[in-house]
Amino acid sequence: MFATNLRRLRHAKGLSQDDLAYEAEVSRSYLSQLEKGVFYASLKIVDKLARVLDVEPAELLKSPKRRK
Template sequence: MLARMDLRDTFAKNLRRLRREKGLSQDELAYEADVSRSYLSQIEKGAFYVSLKVIGKLAETLQVEPEEFLKRRVKRAGVSK
């Protein structure tokens, strides 16, 4: 049976990865998405649940579909997919 997944952790990891892939700092993403940098930091740490409104703002700013934040990355032989 698969280990129980915490969606906050999955969201946090994907948000951090997508932000870095776009070459944005937390300050830049927070400004563009109209959220505070400290709130964004807490989201990336998996400390907060995120509202649909904020998910929409982050997805729009990062130019990704919202479901990208919830995709689990599978690790195989040291390679994550």
């Protein structure tokens, strides 16, 4: 869920991985691995990313809405 939401929200904000990584003070390679689901993010990282994306941290952890 996290990886999918992170990528979706980053795209919705029009940010590149480089831009988001810079603003959240993480490396671009680490961000890339988070978006691929290779690494898990700590709560501290979730908070940093949420702040840059201007969403509540829970938004990054939500299950996607099911289509009917």
